[in-house]
Amino acid sequence: MHLVVQAIILGLLTGGVYALMASGLTLAFGVMRVINVAQGAMIVAGAYVSYTLFTDFHIDPFVSIVLMAPAAFAVGVLLQLVFLRPLRSDEREELSLLVTWAIALGIEGVLSVIYTTTYRATLPGYVNDSLTVAGYRIAVVRLVAFGISGVILLLLYLVLHRTRLGRSIRATVQNPTAARLLGVDAERVSAYGFGLSVATATAAGAVFGMVEPFNPGSHYDLISRLLTIVVLGGLGSLTGAVLAALVMGVSEAVLAATISPTWSSLVFFVILIGVLVVRPQGLMGATERGRL
Amino acid sequence: MVACRFPDERGVVVRVASHKVSLAMAAVALAVTAACGGASGGSSSGSTKPLVIGISLSFSGDFSDPGHAAELGYKLWADQVNKQGGVLGRKVQLKIVDDASSPNQVVTNYQTLISRDKVDLVFGPFSTLLTAPAARVAARYGYAFPEPSGGGPLVFQEKLGNVFFVQPAPVVNCGDPFVSYILSLPPSERPKTAAYPELDDPFAEPIAERARLKFEAAGIKTVFKEVYPPEMSDLTPVVEKMAAAKPDMVFAGTQSDDAYSMVNAMVQLGFSPKFLFQANGANSPVEFPSKVGAKNTEGIFSCGDWFPNSKAPGNQAFIKAYIAKYGGTAADIDSGSAEAYAVGEVVSEVAKKTGKIDNATIIKTLHSGTWPTVEGNLSWDKYGAPNGSTMLTEWIGGKLLPVYPAAVALHPPVIPKPPWGG
């Protein structure tokens, strides 16, 4: 029992980080109907930048997030303008998948050249410390990662619900035509939305780099999990993504602890298939354009 | 060098052209592809032809770091040998190509090196995964295949007579010195119980399994055994279960990252067994302490085929030459470079001993006798598996030292392992 509860705790902490990583992905889809397969690669890129800032300049990962965010936002806007806007809107969903996959390969290639394929990890001083709460050990670094993820998700929520840009984004997600009629510049919202999604990705990368070793090829495993999370949660739904991420974290950890680690990653996919059989639109997705 | 231009796409198949033209165009496309480089590379006029050695290494993809290390070793050997006039008077020329860590590409590369470029000899690529298919290609053409890093069981199961794994022992035997050492202790000092966390990997798992069988036969009880997948970057769940079983000894079949995360998890959970052996990862002189913390390395055992301070024949000269050519210190030298260098060494030695340097001679000669290299004195059985054994190493005072067998030890082993943090 102790083992199971410990696993649940670990799973929640891991799930929180995945929730942050998945949030950008589902946001991109909701706003622009774009499946950003490069999200994984952007997260890894964020991890590398944060790692370099930490190892060479001794900048704390949390601070690196603040530093990276504006640059990442700008990069996101640029990518959207150059690669995504030219795609015809009726084919955008499918083509964006391939275009962003190509971008992901490009990012992987560049990172391989710069950093080679050695695994890295951002190891702040507290990496080996752990707290004991009610008999359960909690690694400090995972708690910090969870905390940062929570803060950023909260910030994202605030942006979406308390700022004008956020309202425009939500309006575009719910009903793009109506939004346009009300004066929302869909093109600009798309660009900013994508920028926001990339900024979230690099922030998630900084956090990710603290808890897991990574190399340029890590984005494959990452994106497959993230895509599965957003499909389970329902494409376009932020709450769904968070929920699904927590489900994933907990189910994998519990299975690893109780039965066997080798089968643990499969359990999540099985859950996905199970849900899709009953609800092809995912847990919180709608069959039409959804809410964020 | 024939300039290769691929035909403009428009020239290949155009819908409205007549059928004859389109068929002809398609034929041209295939022909030009084939003709690229079809002109055979070398017409070496000159008095003595260079000795061209073809090698496929991984410069991109998963194996690119070890691939680079091997390249350094091969090139250093070629330099050294050429400084002394080459092999049997022929200058060594290395033709190194990239296989992008892909078995498809490695097959293509050796095919091309042998049948198009008609290289004189070939040396092996990195990793059993690539060595196995490549060895078959070389065998078909009767080429000897001395290789630095394909030591997994699959390579020897192929029963190819042309393969030589240039390391002291097959990879799965890496734990043997540790087993011998433990069993050499008086029963009161031996561990009573053992745990076997194993990475699901063609090398790591067999190492642990082999040791487990030997330990069980000697009466050491197995209280934990679990296989974990390579993507599992946080080994806390595994380590927790293992710690709950309270083993005296942990024999871990690890590679690199899992070794680091296993130690990290053990430190975080405060679990410190009396004996800890990690097949790989813990033998990285620079990375291991940087990833787990230098204070945590004390007393951890590992196995190795090469160390900067090993007393193998020619090792110090190798290190000196390496530093002269590439800079840095002895601790920066990756064992992959030493392994590649040793491959070159055995070939030079065959030439010196027999006065010939063709593939048939190499194959025949290397199957008997012992050959001194920077990896130690090597000899092989008829399917290419080396007959020696690796060394047991231990972290003592922040340094990785060989400790067993006594003949190669630079320090006696230190047991039991102290608690974490020195």
Place this chain on the structure above:
Amino acid sequence: MRTVTVPGLARGLGFTALFAAFPFVFTESWVVNIGIFTVMYAALATAWNVLGGFSGYLSLGNAAFFGMGAYGEAILFQHISIGSGYRPFWVLPLIGLGVAVAVLPVAWVAVRTRAATFAIVTISMLFIAQQLAFNLHSLTNGAQGLVMPLPPFPNTTFERPFYLAMVAVLALSVLLSWYVATGRLGLMLFAIRDDEDRARGLGVHTTYAKLFAVAISAGLTAMAGGVWAYYIGFIYPQFAVDPLVTIGAVLMAFLGGRGTIWGPTLGALILVPAQQYLAFSEGASELYLVAYAAIFLGVMLLMPRGILPSIADLVAARRSSNGAHRADGPRAEMPEAVT
């Protein structure tokens, strides 16, 4: 309906003959070796196209079928002998059929989702397949991999049987591709691509059509995987079920023209020799992924319909500007119009 035209037949037979004759004209081993991979990717791209190009449902999990075919061969020949060495080729149709049937239940779950979700679900399926390959030790030997018996072919013509087997798979793929495209199934798939809801409203059995396309695509891909397994000899999970195989096939189909019959083959003819050549030249290799990405992006943005349809457009435009023929606008996606 389906008419076998003389030009079409000539093209089909002609190209097949050309491909088949290749290793007898260019006998050098290394050339035939590149030919094997080229034809393999042509078959993979053509097979992918049956679902992805015709119906617009982008499957990104085809490498799973490839791996299933490869493992199927390897597992089979752990237990039976290869005879004179040709048995692994004779069993290919069985393997193709076996995989096609085996994927149906999973495919059924997948095709009930809509296009964007479908693509993602196929990616997940790919990773599940890879995980299974790693984990089902008793079947696949996990990370240790499986070994195919050594083929007994003579060294001078060693590659030939493999090459011809690949050509056979390609020919079958193109034939099936043509058969589907010119028949009712093709109409259903094109209708789905244009507007699935309307198609359904008109009574098209969309699920059945998609399932059939998946089965065909899977079976053909598995056969290519089987030949590959025999040629390389060593099957490891991460290489047998490799996302780059899928992405390569998709890129080639896009480059040549998805929705056409010969487009994917053309894409393969261009990209595979280029890729192998690039990797072989020293120094070019590290930028391999970046080059791949650049080509992909270039094709997406500049020639989104691919080479063959773009050429057809150009030709049609020139014709109409010559006043000779009023072209009804880009029709290159209809199979009758393109080779």
